[in-house]
Amino acid sequence: MRKATFTATVIAALTLFATSCGSSTSSTDTVAPETTAAAETTVVVTETTFTIDGAWARTSPMESTVGVVYMNITPSADDALVGASVDMAIAGMTQVHETTTAADGSMGMQEIASIPMTAGTPLELVSGGFHIMLMKLAKPLETGTSIAVTLTFESGATTIVDVPVLTEAP
Amino acid sequence: MKFIRMIGFASAVALATAGCGADQHALVGLVRENPLNVAVVTLPEEFIGAASAPFTMRAKPGELLVVYFGYTMCPDLCPTTLADLRSALKRIGSTSDIVDLAFVTVDPLRDTVDRLAPYLSSYVDRFHVIRTTDMAELKNAEEAFLANSSVTTNALGVIEVTHTALAYIVDDMGTVIDELPFGVGADGFTNDLQILINNTNKGE
Numbered sequence: 001m002r003k004a005t006f007t008a009t010v011i012a013a014l015t016l017f018a019t020s021c022g023s024s025t026s027s028t029d030t031v032a033p034e035t036t037a038a039a040e041t042t043v044v045v046t047e048t049t050f051t052i053d054g055a056w057a058r059t060s061p062m063e064s065t066v067g068v069v070y071m072n073i074t075p076s077a078d079d080a081l082v083g084a085s086v087d088m089a090i091a092g093m094t095q096v097h098e099t100t101t102a103a104d105g106s107m108g109m110q111e112i113a114s115i116p117m118t119a120g121t122p123l124e125l126v127s128g129g130f131h132i133m134l135m136k137l138a139k140p141l142e143t144g145t146s147i148a149v150t151l152t153f154e155s156g157a158t159t160i161v162d163v164p165v166l167t168e169a170p
Numbered sequence: 171m172k173f174i175r176m177i178g179f180a181s182a183v184a185l186a187t188a189g190c191g192a193d194q195h196a197l198v199g200l201v202r203e204n205p206l207n208v209a210v211v212t213l214p215e216e217f218i219g220a221a222s223a224p225f226t227m228r229a230k231p232g233e234l235l236v237v238y239f240g241y242t243m244c245p246d247l248c249p250t251t252l253a254d255l256r257s258a259l260k261r262i263g264s265t266s267d268i269v270d271l272a273f274v275t276v277d278p279l280r281d282t283v284d285r286l287a288p289y290l291s292s293y294v295d296r297f298h299v300i301r302t303t304d305m306a307e308l309k310n311a312e313e314a315f316l317a318n319s320s321v322t323t324n325a326l327g328v329i330e331v332t333h334t335a336l337a338y339i340v341d342d343m344g345t346v347i348d349e350l351p352f353g354v355g356a357d358g359f360t361n362d363l364q365i366l367i368n369n370t371n372k373g374e
Contacts, residue, residue: 058249061242061292063285068245099246106318107247107352108332127250128353134245168253168356 049076050151050159053122056166057147060140067091067134067141069149069163072122080154081115081123084132090147092136099128109133114154127169141165196365198358199339199348208237209344211311213274216283216299225272225298227314228344233268234366237338239317241277242289247335247352252293255337258359259294265367267296274300274311276319276333315346339366 055071073081085094097109115130117123125131132149134141141147146164153159164170208227215225229235236255240248259266271294275281278301290297302308312318317334324330335352339362348362 058245058253059292061249061252061290062288064242064249064289066243066245068249097246102332104318105334106320106332107335108320108330109246110330127246131246168257 048079048153048155048157050074050153050157051076052159052161054170055149055161055163056170057134057141057149057163059143059165059167060137062140064140065135065137067137068127069132069134069147070125070127070169071161071163072124073117073151074122075117075119075153077119077155079117079157081117081151082113082154083152085150085152086134086147089138091134091138093134094149095133095135096130097133098130117153143167197348197362198354199350199362200336201348202346206315206338206346207344208314208338208340208346211314213300213302213307213311215272216286216301218283218287222301225300226344227272227311227340229268229270229340229342231342232370233270233342234363234370235270235272235340237272237274237315237340238336239274239276239312239315239319239333240335241275241331241333242281242285243277243329244331244333247333251335251337251352252290254354254356254359256293257356258363261356261360262364262367265371266363268367268370269296269363271297272300273297274308276308277321277329277331278303278308279321280329339363341370 051074053072053074055069057067057069060067069084081096084096095111096115098112099107099109101107112130115123123130143165146162149161149163151159151161211227212224213227214222216222227235227237238248238251240251242248255271259269271290273286273290275286281301283299283301286299286301287297290299302311308319312334315334315336315338317336319331319333321329321331337350337359338346339348339350341347348366350358350362354362
């Protein structure tokens, strides 16, 4: 059962990755398989679509070892974003963060374990708000390239988003 | 978050309106009735391969100085602000040559000049790397701007940094003539710098 789940996710992800290349706006569909008690068959009982738009990563300033990814994620069903990751060849550590403002006006960031998402409402990962932080960059993010970011949702669904590296917000 | 940004923007506009002079009505940044003067602040300016020199927080005669307290390991606010500044200078064109930048690192133990100089050169042509490892000296400087910052290590060993994310625009007398809050974007920077450049060139 575990194997079937894994395969379904990977196939969906690969297909989507291939179709979304080279575009700053992509729509990705991912299956979140849930199974019945049957031992040998996997039956998908829910299917959540995640529509991604406006995805971009900021070009790394020279000498920078951190990076950031922004995008809007609209789920077709209630869910929660619980993680993001990239290949270790891109960054050694990836976290979902929120930029926060303290009472004294100073601003900082904190890691967020889960961001609730409402069906049909875009979750905005934007500068000054929620964002995906890349740490320990293996090499600078260069304009014109793209990186594959895997999003993980509370439902167990995953989506790979092809994120273009841009100098400015699209 | 959008909500917070909106509030920041709205209050800045309100303060600017409450501020002064005709042209300054159009500034989106914060203009104080009693502007801060930061010419009392002198911190080390560092150079790659050369000795540091004292830098006083005022623009060169007839110029404008943007002062920002930030750090290079900052993924969101600092790059966004610096990119907004870069966009504004580009949009304004050659008259923006009078705009200089002093970037004060709030994370001096990790930010060396060898990191800071290339980092800043990714955004602007003119900049000063301001760095002191004397945290009391940094704190005093921040107080003149009514700013603050902290560098702490959390239970997981992760270094966490907080900082005031305003961009201060300082004239050649060391007066803070405008304070741009985070969230005004490239449009806000362009608007205010254009007005202030015009005023500076008119000798105001």
